[in-house]
Amino acid sequence: AEVNFSGYGRFGIGYVEDRTGDVDTVAVVTDADVTAETAEGVDTDDTILVSRFRLNIDGIVETDGGVRFEGRVRLQADEDAGNGEANSAGLNGARFSVIYGGLRVDAGNVAGAFDNGINYYGTEVGLELFAGQYSGVDYSFLGYSSTGSGANAVYVNYSVGDFSFGASYDQRTFAETAADGSDTVDADRWDIGAAYTFNNFSAEIIYGQTKSVGDLDKQSLTVLALGAEFGDFSGTLFVADDDVAAESRNGTAYGLSAAYNLGTATTLQFVYGDGSADDDLRQIAVGAIYDLGGGASLRGGIGTNKRGDGESVTQADFGAQFNF
């Protein structure tokens, strides 16, 4: 039985074209009687100090029979990306795991089959990982929450040889109205996926759906993702089909990501993500990582975000990350 601590810190400069956020009014400073008055959607500094402090707290027990139990709570502090001020650190919802041989069962604030996917995220770009190949996806799948309570769900993973299977189930209940004792509606979510690794390649397919709730139809997402590694090169290909509430975001999403090790310390990165729907988000970005040794690195990226016919927004960042 032991308690383990791990995590990382990262900090640097982040730029977002025409950044907006919620800021306190001048009155909070100049008028002693005003303690909290905020304006939303205000033009703030495009370039701010970005940062994250993440600490994983893991309680670990192994039984006489070799079954491993784990409990995790995460402590995390991020800057407020809107107004550039700091946030206090917070704690998230707990995740519990039982692990035995190739079988793993997670309960509580868990990641589902998508969030656990080996090629779903591919290479993400920037100190803040602000761009990814999945940008065209609009389905809200079960994900691990680092700063909130998360879902109270179950995820099962089984690995045997080169195969692995994962599936999650998230029971959710909503009230029809805000009246006490209101009738309820179920909006359960589930997902299931399989991955296969062969030689230098890996392939995975994942499907998930959310039950129809109120006047919202059933929503779903199917993802096919391929990965490859050859020497200093690694890359992923991503195709997905999402069926979500917003018609203008339905349809195919696709993307690719690549990383290349240039010499011993530098890694170059490229990400492209888009979708076929009128209002999907397109992301194109390049990045670089320079390894300082000991778990520290310099990282940065630059790219553009463009949703549908909206304006293209340039985003860039640069800074240091250190893993402890």
Next chain:
Amino acid sequence: AEVNFSGYGRFGIGYVEDRTGDVDTVAVVTDADVTAETAEGVDTDDTILVSRFRLNIDGIVETDGGVRFEGRVRLQADEDAGNGEANSAGLNGARFSVIYGGLRVDAGNVAGAFDNGINYYGTEVGLELFAGQYSGVDYSFLGYSSTGSGANAVYVNYSVGDFSFGASYDQRTFAETAADGSDTVDADRWDIGAAYTFNNFSAEIIYGQTKSVGDLDKQSLTVLALGAEFGDFSGTLFVADDDVAAESRNGTAYGLSAAYNLGTATTLQFVYGDGSADDDLRQIAVGAIYDLGGGASLRGGIGTNKRGDGESVTQADFGAQFNF
């Protein structure tokens, strides 16, 4: 000087007949403009995923003269027992201790003489400890708060040979009205107890009272609890007299609990608690613990809760606990 970490995780399935709770409305999901709308007392799933993650953070110093100073803050996450969703972890109020020989003084978020009683709780049943011999007690004594700030009180314990004595004092002030500068009323609480261990038996008597406040009379609680251990059997007997605000809950409370080790790994449990008042809570439950070694165990229980002439409510749970 050192910082120590300890705690436990537990998770499993919990059943409460006709469970109700507070849940978000469908509008929160289907209407982008609605961010927080909740319905109270809604019928939720009777069977939910129950869990707790508890981490004790202890700062410990020992002086050259052998006086030990301790400070403790607890980090804890529990599921929301009403709606079955997860809660984020939180921090409680700090407790400070000075320990020298048989003398211990606690200050801050402390447990009083009842909460520190050696036989008060007896054996509690279930993964969630949902049933206890004390169910007929309605007096609100000074207890350690795992998820809130707790009281800012003082507890003293002194042990000599087979005797131990404990007493607490909690200074509390309330305002008569909500007006600024309102007059105040004291509602101090105190309790005192003594315990004696002899051969296979232990006996304790504890008394506590809360000052009359507003139109509430003085409230009090007296407890007599006996414990016995013979080989694989242990048990406790509990008798109490409480004088509280609600007439219908005044009077005698009584109960018993027992545990029996069946073989090397299994423990069977039984709990009964009730009271003489019209509206006291009766709990009857049986449970079992199966030791997996290394600090992990499987636990479960089943029982009924019945308050006064209300309906009997069945409760059950099953899951794993692992201590780290």
Next chain:
Amino acid sequence: AEVNFSGYGRFGIGYVEDRTGDVDTVAVVTDADVTAETAEGVDTDDTILVSRFRLNIDGIVETDGGVRFEGRVRLQADEDAGNGEANSAGLNGARFSVIYGGLRVDAGNVAGAFDNGINYYGTEVGLELFAGQYSGVDYSFLGYSSTGSGANAVYVNYSVGDFSFGASYDQRTFAETAADGSDTVDADRWDIGAAYTFNNFSAEIIYGQTKSVGDLDKQSLTVLALGAEFGDFSGTLFVADDDVAAESRNGTAYGLSAAYNLGTATTLQFVYGDGSADDDLRQIAVGAIYDLGGGASLRGGIGTNKRGDGESVTQADFGAQFNF
């Protein structure tokens, strides 16, 4: 790469003449329907249980080239000094550091040049450090926040031989009105300081200013502080000039502090702080520390606080502190 924990606990008795605070109303206790009703500025107990639990959580990485990266989050619980009840522990905003040779750069929830000053605080008196030589200063400089998110700022320190230089910059934006998309006003703060150590003396000068915001003029603070150590004696002299919003608090501030080691375990302390402005705060206090070894000590102080022509308020405390 490692995660380090350190901190301290302290607890004892604190007295403030005519203490007032916010307390719950009796109705919260006596009326089941009332859950939160508070009265402000109520006369509370002058003598309360004071306490603090502080835990620093440091993630530390050193690169192959000897550059040190640190991230810190602090967990802290304090009593509510108004009503004498306990507060739950909380987490503050994160601070990030890069250290290489004599150069240190902090980002996030940082301390500025004043808060990092070697003689700014001098000796502070009491278990709670309730009196200091700087009491006449009313300028709000960039300080490290132990219980809030703090500023998201940058501080740079460079030490070479007996010299050290420090400077901070805090970018702050306020909205002119509470309307969405309101125009903004900058209220950036910066400060800069230098310190020199020679033989038994140290001298530092620090200047800081805050940009004019709304109808508030530019505010500023200049501090000159000297320190000396001779055998068992140490002392500091403090002179400052602050230009703040309140005319009645503008002008010169001055003070001194001294500590004397009496024998091997006892330290006596004296603090005096005042200002030339009509409404400045004067503090005079004496204190003592008795070392118990192992990082524990008994501490206490007594003094008076007097703002302008207001009444003199006596404050005193006594208790134990233990560093872990």
